[in-house]
Amino acid sequence: xSSTSPAPRSWLTNQSAQRVRARVAIAVAxxxxxxxxxxxxxxxxxxxxxxxxxxxxxxxxxxxxxIDSLNPYVGVVSAAYESYRLMYDYLIGNSAKDFSPTPxxxxxxxxxxxxxxxxxxxxxxxxxxxxxxxxxxxxxYSFQRAKDDETANSQYGSYVDNISKITAPDAYTVVMETAQxxxxxxxxxxxxxxxxxxxxxxxxAVANYANDSNPVGSGPFRLAEAKKxxxxxxxxxxxxxxxxxxxxxxxxxIFTDDEALSQAVQNGEIDMxxxxxxxxxxxxxxxxxxxxxxxxxxxxxxxxxxxxxxxxDGKPIGDGHPALKDKQVRLAIDHAIDRKTLVDKxxxxxxxxxxxxxxxxxADLHWNPGANERAFDLAKAxxxxxAAGYAKGADGIRAKDGKALNFRMFARSESESSQKDAExxxxxxxxxxxxxTVSVMSEDNLTAVLGKGEFDLFHWGWVVEPDPDFQLSxxxxxxxxxxxxxxxxxxxxxxxxxxxxxxxxxxxxxxxIDRAARAEVVKQAQAKLYDDVAYSMLYxxxxxxxxxxxxxxxxxxxxxxxxxxxxxxxxxxxxxxxPVTEKAATDDGGLxxxxxxxxxxxxxxxxxxxxxxxxxxxxxxxxxxx
Amino acid sequence: xxxxxxxxxxxxxxxLSLSLVLRxxxxxxxxxxxxxLANFFLFxxxxxxxxxxxAPRGRNADPETLRxxxxxxxxxxxxxxxxxxxxxxxxxxxLGWSWSKKEPVLDLILRGLWPTVLLSGTALxxxxxxxxxxxxxxxxxxxxxxxxxxxxxxxxxxxxxxWLLGLVVLVVLSRFGLGAGGMTDPxxxxxxxxxxxxxxxxxxxxxxxxxxxEYSLIMRSSILDERRADYLTTARAKxxxxxxxxxxxxxxxxxxxxxxxxxxxxxxxVAGAITVEMVFSWPGLGRLTYEATRxxxxxxxxGLFLFFSAAVIFMNLLADLLMPVLDPRVRQP
Numbered sequence: 001x002s003s004t005s006p007a008p009r010s011w012l013t014n015q016s017a018q019r020v021r022a023r024v025a026i027a028v029a030x031x032x033x034x035x036x037x038x039x040x041x042x043x044x045x046x047x048x049x050x051x052x053x054x055x056x057x058x059x060x061x062x063x064x065x066x067i068d069s070l071n072p073y074v075g076v077v078s079a080a081y082e083s084y085r086l087m088y089d090y091l092i093g094n095s096a097k098d099f100s101p102t103p104x105x106x107x108x109x110x111x112x113x114x115x116x117x118x119x120x121x122x123x124x125x126x127x128x129x130x131x132x133x134x135x136x137x138x139x140x141y142s143f144q145r146a147k148d149d150e151t152a153n154s155q156y157g158s159y160v161d162n163i164s165k166i167t168a169p170d171a172y173t174v175v176m177e178t179a180q181x182x183x184x185x186x187x188x189x190x191x192x193x194x195x196x197x198x199x200x201x202x203x204x205a206v207a208n209y210a211n212d213s214n215p216v217g218s219g220p221f222r223l224a225e226a227k228k229x230x231x232x233x234x235x236x237x238x239x240x241x242x243x244x245x246x247x248x249x250x251x252x253x254i255f256t257d258d259e260a261l262s263q264a265v266q267n268g269e270i271d272m273x274x275x276x277x278x279x280x281x282x283x284x285x286x287x288x289x290x291x292x293x294x295x296x297x298x299x300x301x302x303x304x305x306x307x308x309x310x311x312x313d314g315k316p317i318g319d320g321h322p323a324l325k326d327k328q329v330r331l332a333i334d335h336a337i338d339r340k341t342l343v344d345k346x347x348x349x350x351x352x353x354x355x356x357x358x359x360x361x362x363a364d365l366h367w368n369p370g371a372n373e374r375a376f377d378l379a380k381a382x383x384x385x386x387a388a389g390y391a392k393g394a395d396g397i398r399a400k401d402g403k404a405l406n407f408r409m410f411a412r413s414e415s416e417s418s419q420k421d422a423e424x425x426x427x428x429x430x431x432x433x434x435x436x437t438v439s440v441m442s443e444d445n446l447t448a449v450l451g452k453g454e455f456d457l458f459h460w461g462w463v464v465e466p467d468p469d470f471q472l473s474x475x476x477x478x479x480x481x482x483x484x485x486x487x488x489x490x491x492x493x494x495x496x497x498x499x500x501x502x503x504x505x506x507x508x509x510x511x512x513i514d515r516a517a518r519a520e521v522v523k524q525a526q527a528k529l530y531d532d533v534a535y536s537m538l539y540x541x542x543x544x545x546x547x548x549x550x551x552x553x554x555x556x557x558x559x560x561x562x563x564x565x566x567x568x569x570x571x572x573x574x575x576x577x578x579p580v581t582e583k584a585a586t587d588d589g590g591l592x593x594x595x596x597x598x599x600x601x602x603x604x605x606x607x608x609x610x611x612x613x614x615x616x617x618x619x620x621x622x623x624x625x626x
Numbered sequence: 627x628x629x630x631x632x633x634x635x636x637x638x639x640x641x642l643s644l645s646l647v648l649r650x651x652x653x654x655x656x657x658x659x660x661x662x663l664a665n666f667f668l669f670x671x672x673x674x675x676x677x678x679x680x681a682p683r684g685r686n687a688d689p690e691t692l693r694x695x696x697x698x699x700x701x702x703x704x705x706x707x708x709x710x711x712x713x714x715x716x717x718x719x720x721l722g723w724s725w726s727k728k729e730p731v732l733d734l735i736l737r738g739l740w741p742t743v744l745l746s747g748t749a750l751x752x753x754x755x756x757x758x759x760x761x762x763x764x765x766x767x768x769x770x771x772x773x774x775x776x777x778x779x780x781x782x783x784x785x786x787x788x789w790l791l792g793l794v795v796l797v798v799l800s801r802f803g804l805g806a807g808g809m810t811d812p813x814x815x816x817x818x819x820x821x822x823x824x825x826x827x828x829x830x831x832x833x834x835x836x837x838x839x840e841y842s843l844i845m846r847s848s849i850l851d852e853r854r855a856d857y858l859t860t861a862r863a864k865x866x867x868x869x870x871x872x873x874x875x876x877x878x879x880x881x882x883x884x885x886x887x888x889x890x891x892x893x894x895x896v897a898g899a900i901t902v903e904m905v906f907s908w909p910g911l912g913r914l915t916y917e918a919t920r921x922x923x924x925x926x927x928x929g930l931f932l933f934f935s936a937a938v939i940f941m942n943l944l945a946d947l948l949m950p951v952l953d954p955r956v957r958q959p
Contacts, residue, residue: 058813066917069728076680154691154698210729228727228737229909231812251812256907259793264806269813444674444922451675482693489693490675604827608752 057579058249059552061566062261062270066229066254071211072191073152079252082567086234086250086574087217088191091120091139091174094569096558098363099466100515101186104242105134105218106174115181115513122172126241128194130216136168141195143176143188151207156190158470181511183518187467192218220571221250229254245571246554246578265290265546272547274566278348281544289550295557295564296361297543300354301417301461302535303337303425305330309453309496311483318453320496321407323400328388330533334374335381336428343539346420350544354537356526357475358468361540361559364515365468367523369530381432390433398433405434410449410458413440418459421538425459451481451490460494461541466569468522472506475534497534552577642950654943661935665928666712670705672922677701679921680725699725712928721932722925726917731929734914741809742898742910745826749833750895754888756834757841762880764842765849766872776842784839789901792832796905804828807907829906833899837891844887848880855879882953886945893941897934 069075072084093104106120126134143166146156153160162184165177178185197216201209212226220242221234231253236245253270255261258280265273266284273281285292306320307330323329339353352360356367390398390405398405407429411422419440426436436457441449449455464471473479477500479493505525512518529535545565547555556572557563565573677695696702700711715722721731760780764773783791800806805825814821852858853876861875862868898912907913911930918926949956 060813068726071728074728150694154694157691208723208729225812227810227909229913230808230810233812253808253812254907255807256904256913257793257807260796260800260807260905260907263797263800267801267806269806269811442673444672444679444920447675447678448673451678484693489696490678491692604823 057247058251059247059272059574059577060231060251060253060270061272061274062253062255062264063274063567064255064258064261067232067252069210070215070223070226070232071206071209072193073149073155073206074209076155078567082252083223083232084191085219085571086221087215087219087223088193089126089134089218090191091188092186094187094466094558096556096568096570096572097560099559099569105139105192111181111185111513115511116178118176118178118185120174120176122174123241124172126218127239128216128218129214129222129237130194130197132194132196134192134194134218135171136174137171138195139174139192140166140168141199142190142192143174145193145198146190149203149206151203159184159188159190181513183510183513183515184467184469186513186515194218220245220575224249240575243575245575247574250574262546265548268548268551271551272545272566274545276544276546278350278544281546282348284546289548291547291549293545293547293555293557293565294350294542295545296359296559296562297463297541297564298359298361298465299461299463299543300357300359300540301421301459301538302354303333303421303538304458304460304495304535305333305533306453306455306457307495307497307534310480310498311488312478312480312491313483315483316453317481317483317488318455320453321403321405321456323390323403323405324407324456326388327533328384329390329405330536331374332381332384332388332432333429333434334533334536335377335384336432336434337425337536337538338376338428339538340376342421342424346417346424347539347541351539351541354539355530356523357462357464357471357529357535357537358522358526359464359540361563362464362466362468363559363561364519365522367526367530369527378428378431385432392433396430396433397435407434407436407456409436409438410446410455411438411440412446412460413442417541422459447490450494452488453481453496458494459538469510472509472522472525475529476503476506478503495534497529497532499528499532502528502532549580551580553580554578642947646950647947650943650946654939657939658936661932661939662713662716665932665935666709667705668931669922669924669927670708672924672927674922676725676921676924680923721929724918724923724926724929726921726923726926731926734926735911735929735933738898738909738911738914739896741908742896742903742912744822745829745903745908745910746833746895746898746912748826749830749837749899750888750891752830752834753837754841754884754891757838758845758881758884760838761842761845761884762849762872762877765846765853765880766876768850768853773846777846780839780842783835784837784843786836787901788832788836788899789905791836792829792902792905795828795832799828807905809909825906829902829908833902840887840891841884844883845880848883849876852876852880882949885952886949889941889945889948890938893938894934896937 063079065077065079067075067080067083068077069080070083070087072080072088075081075084089105091104091106092101092109094100095102105122105126107123109118109120111118120139122134122136122139128134143160143163146152146160147163147166162178162180162182163176164179165175167175169175176185194216198206212223212228215223218237220237220240222237223232224235225231225233231251234250234252236248236250238244253264255264258277261270261273262276262280262284264270266287281292281294284290305324306318308316308325309318309320310316343349343351343353355369355373358365358367360366360368385398388400390400392398393404409422409426412418419438422438422440426438429436443460446458446460450458462471462474474492475495475497476493477498479491480496480498481491481493482489502525505521505528509518509521509525512521530537543564547565554573554577555565556576557565558568558570558572677692677699680699681692681695700708703711712722719732721735723729724731724734727734757780760776764770764776767773796806803824804827805811807825809825810818810821811825816824849872855876858871858875861871866874896911898908898910898915900912900916902908903910903912904916911933914926915930917923918930
């Protein structure tokens with residue numbers, strides 16, 4: 001190397017450090033200018049990307065569950081069903097008042113005398129978003145596809161498998177025949193899709209079809225923009241036959257954190273936050289401009305027992321404690337649970353003590369024992385166990401035939417209330433001479449354990465649909481696990497309850513079309529479960545919707561008696577809300593936000609430039625050896 | 627630099643020989659093959675009944691449907707058949723189909739890649755830049771007030787869980803127009819790039835603040851190692867300013883461990899920061915990983931981990947090849 005000391009050189013480019021620095025500075029400056037230049041036209045007309053014109057009145061609801069698929073034959077989560085309800089229509093809907101069947105695409109319907117032939121009369125003049133009229137052809141197509149197409153059938157099979165024949169005698173009439181009279185024909189939640197679009201998507205392609213760009217539908221809203229994991233923008237169908245929405249745009253925005261969701265509704269980024277946990281929504285109660293709607297909900301929590309895990313062939317599986325097959329033991333446990341304390345302390349009064357498996361939100365189907373409700377009574381629980389021959393040992397634990405009442409209880413790691421409930425129950429059971437070891441595991445893990453019958457007690461719950469069929473089916477013999485080639489596969493049963501009388505009641509309610517008559521049988525089935533202590537029902541919990549009352553008004557609850565405001569069986573709130581004032585709904589922070597953002601962003605860019613220059617300068621001197 | 631005198635045999639070993647490059651590539655490839663194998667069996671031992679998790683719950687009373695679903699998801703096949711299918715798919719660059727997101731795994735990864743690189747990559751650049759500066763100054767003035775403060779602060783932030791710091795900052799700052807998470811605001815009238823910039827600001831700062839310690843502490847200890855070295859005494863004896871001694875003489879040597887660390891971290895950039903992406907509802911690969919554990923969504927988990935491993939292996943390979951260029955001591959004759 002030369003002995004005269006050269007200017008510092010960069011080992012990257014072998015150029016002098018000053019020149020590198022100058023180049024970096026020029027490059028950064030050019031980049032900033034280019035970015036601003038790119039952004040200027042977009043900022044000027046306010047349309048960042050094509051197809052996302054800012055509507056006049058926009059309602060944004062924040063939720064935690066992402067839509068798994070916008071394709072109604074594929075998605076399974078409740079957020080996805082919500083999107084189908086926005087984009088498509090059904091023959092018959094659920095009323096806002098009490099979930100009873102209400103006309104949607106079918107203006108009216110009638111049943112033949114034997115209850116096996118159903119005739120639906122369609123509305124005239126209903127148009128899909130591409131302008132083509134919705135006729136009986138599309139209805140017949142949608143139902144036929146739900147029967148024949150494997151993907152569609154795995155989604156809607158429970159509605160259509162019972163249907164033997166679908167015909168469309170004229171453009172506005174659909175006739176369906178069923179093998180058995182069935183009340184399910186009044187709640188056919190099969191979305192009606194345009195045949196002229198979906199017939200081009202064959203059975204193999206449909207499983208991978210995203211349905212996320214300009215889907216054609218007849219529903220109250222139309223999908224304008226879908227950003228999976230971020231937000232879904234729907235524009236109102238201003239010609240909707242049941243009454244067009246008063247807002248112009250509805251946005252479902254996905255958050256992955258409760259606290260962030262709460263902040264977003266407080267600072268006005270969103271107008272409603274759906275399904276917030278009590279610890280997060282309680283501080284919002286009474287804040288100006290915010291309403292917390294602590295709504296009655298469809299869900300319940302239960303303590304479940306392993307009542308003799310077995311396959312559908314009756315072959316015992318798993319390692320459940322045999323004492324739990326004894327109804328007296330379950331009865332004693334049920335008496336040892338203080339539901340009032342659980343409601344007070346665990347769910348902090350956002351719910352009520354539970355009895356029947358159909359929650360009281362379905363007023364006409366719900367059963368409760370009234371005065372015969374089992375009371376919290378430790379003395380009685382002890383007496384029941386004494387009488388049944390479970391004697392207390394020296395350690396205070398009861399035993400019979402040399403087998404101590406030592407139970408495992410599983411709670412779920414995803415649910416704080418599940419873990420708290422389990423601890424309370426463990427302590428109460430200790431009082432009656434039953435030892436319980438609580439372990440916490442993931443829902444996935446627990447699902448696998450349940451299917452194999454490797455449990456004694458566990459804490460979980462169900463969310464119940466307006467039609468009681470599925471919830472009642474969970475307790476039937478046919479839902480127990482099955483065995484094939486030595487492999488055990490789970491059904492939906494998680495208690496392995498199996499009773500011929502109950503199965504008969506379940507089968508009976510499946511064939512009664514008259515709502516009131518069916519409700520009687522549904523109640524008998526619930527009473528049977530309660531008497532047999534198939535589950536120890538703990539509580540029906542609420543769900544909270546939080547919204548900005550200073551921006552929007554006109555929410556419709558379902559059911560009207562204290563129900564939820566969003567993610568309903570229907571689109572009642574979305575179609576009826578309106579801005580409190582024109583300004584409130586369109587003003588999104590306005591100028592101050594933009595000014596703050598510009599300042600902040602400017603500072604950040606400066607810092608970034610400084611850091612880059614410093615780093616490169618250091619690098620540039622790194623190889624300067626003399 | 628280099629060998630200008632073409633006639634004479636080079637005395638210094640060349641930084642990179644063809645055989646070295648080939649050997650390193652082969653080793654990287656072997657690691658990748660091992661990962662492909664381990665990846666497949668690793669996620670098969672996770673507990674769960676995916677068919678129940680991904681069934682239309684409440685809609686299908688029929689256990690037959692669960693059986694059908696198992697068939698569709700391919701869970702019913704024996705392991706060797708599943709493995710064969712997996713390899714066949716990989717050969718076609720197909721990572722499978724996500725059970726929970728109902729679309730090809732590759733599409734999901736490509737969609738989440740950009741947000742993650744934007745978030746973690748920016749944080750990494752910031753953290754390494756600030757960290758190197760802090761660490762070198764602190765080490766150079768060992769025991770000074772600057773050293774005590776910067777080192778203690780760095781360690782404090784390093785031991786703070788990112789999600790906790792993120793949550794606190796989010797609650798404090800979200801009302802100043804910086805957004806309560808997400809990458810864009812569907813109702814914003816800002817241009818998209820500015821909207822993204824304002825949403826990424828807080829999570830990037832949180833990540834950078836937490837990661838700074840990694841760089842500042844390593845940089846500080848390497849400077850400490852060099853501080854008393856003879857060549858620095860020589861440099862000082864030549865009358866160089868203290869600042870120049872640090873920058874031109876101590877830093878180049880002290881930077882080497884940091885460069886290794888940087889390359890390691892670059893590989894992990896694509897894996898994202900799971901907790902921060904969750905707190906800030908960031909649509910990146912970290913959040914995707916978290917969501918894939920529900921079920922579990924085996925194809926998605928498998929695809930993500932293969933992708934992450936490949937990125938780390940690739941970055942390690944790059945570091946392996948670059949180190950001899952940067953540091954003559956690790957060159958092989």
